[in-house]
Amino acid sequence: ANFPVDADGRTYHTFTRIGEIANRVVCVGCYIRATTLAELYFDNKKYFTVRADRGFVIHTGLFKGVPITIIGTGMGFPLTDFTIRELRYCCTGEMAFIRVGTCGSFNPTVPIGNLAVPTKGIRAITRNVNAFLPKNKDMEPYLISDTIYMDKTLTDALHKNLVKYAGKDNVLEAHCGSADSFYSSQGRTMDYFEDRLDGFHDILAKKKIVIDSLEMESFQMAHLAMCSKPKFKVIASCCACILATRLNDKFVSKALQKKRIAQGGQAAFITLAEYKIQNEMDEDRCIWKHLDKEQK
Numbered sequence: 060a061n062f063p064v065d066a067d068g069r070t071y072h073t074f075t076r077i078g079e080i081a082n083r084v085v086c087v088g089c090y091i092r093a094t095t096l097a098e099l100y101f102d103n104k105k106y107f108t109v110r111a112d113r114g115f116v117i118h119t120g121l122f123k124g125v126p127i128t129i130i131g132t133g134m135g136f137p138l139t140d141f142t143i144r145e146l147r148y149c150c151t152g153e154m155a156f157i158r159v160g161t162c163g164s165f166n167p168t169v170p171i172g173n174l175a176v177p178t179k180g181i182r183a184i185t186r187n188v189n190a191f192l193p194k195n196k197d198m199e200p201y202l203i204s205d206t207i208y209m210d211k212t213l214t215d216a217l218h219k220n221l222v223k224y225a226g227k228d229n230v231l232e233a234h235c236g237s238a239d240s241f242y243s244s245q246g247r248t249m250d251y252f253e254d255r256l257d258g259f260h261d262i263l264a265k266k267k268i269v270i271d272s273l274e275m276e277s278f279q280m281a282h283l284a285m286c287s288k289p290k291f292k293v294i295a296s297c298c299a300c301i302l303a304t305r306l307n308d309k310f311v312s313k314a315l316q317k318k319r320i321a322q323g324g325q326a327a328f329i330t331l332a333e334y335k336i337q338n339e340m341d342e343d344r345c346i347w348k349h350l351d352k353e354q355k
């Protein structure tokens with residue numbers, strides 16, 4: 060009950076087992092994006108696929124001969140938590156994760172379509188549920204975490220490859236943020252709920268907090284990487300295509316989004332393939348050694 064696996068050793072939510080997950084993992088929020096990037100970048104378009112009942116889509120193949128897994132995680136901190144913890148169980152040795160996502164921005168000077176990379180760190184913005192109890196009207200309704208940092212070596216390498224494949228002017232060195240809602244804790248107003256958003260931007264201004272990009276998963280990756288124990292080391296980084304600048308109401312075109320995601324994906328695959336992993340899995344039970352037989 061502590062960490063449920065079935066009789067075949069498959070995890071409860073991602074439905075994967077040891078040997079099916081590579082030490083290098085690309086994470087994307089959207090399930091279709093996982094397959095699009097798998098088709099673009101796996102050698103000879105060959106890969107092994109797991110589709111879990113809970114929605115996760117997981118492809119493992121070779122990129123320039125190096126084993127890589129790409130997973131469609133779904134959205135938000137809880138699904139990211141399932142992803143990192145259950146994939147970590149399915150592989151031995153160090154693991155490196157890069158997320159290729161999409162995001163919005165409160166900063167009107169940030170160009171839409173740019174790929175934001177967290178060289179300046181990352182914060183979480185979460186709804187303070189206690190503040191919504193009638194007795195706690197004076198509490199701040201949103202909590203903003205301290206800044207933490209993605210792995211510097213991986214982030215610098217990702218930044219370099221993003222510049223190479225997307226062009227310098229299309230990459231933003233960012234202070235990133237991850238929120239626990241697309242709506243309230245990203246400052247989006249709606250009539251249906253009491254979200255206490257008056258003063259949301261004042262809180263950021265008062266605390267002199269600049270957040271260049273805002274999405275919903277990367278902080279959880281950075282946090283779990285920071286908390287990983289040496290024997291089960293996780294390192295993580297991310298990039299995200301800026302879809303929307305919220306304060307001037309601009310939204311990126313579908314065509315530009317597609318192009319940038321392909322460029323971000325290429326940079327992520329290459330960065331992971333070039334990254335030196337400690338104690339990488341290389342056993343007969345690894346699925347990538349039998350791709351011809353195992354392809355689904």
Ligand code: R1P
Nearest residue numbers: 088089134160161274275276
């Ligand atoms: C919200 O629309 C979703 O888009 C962003 C957010 O993090 C959230 O998951 O990323 P993805 O496009 O990777 O899903």
Ligand code: URA
Nearest residue numbers: 161162163273274275
């Ligand atoms: N993803 C988010 O989480 N927020 C946005 O504004 C756009 C994409």
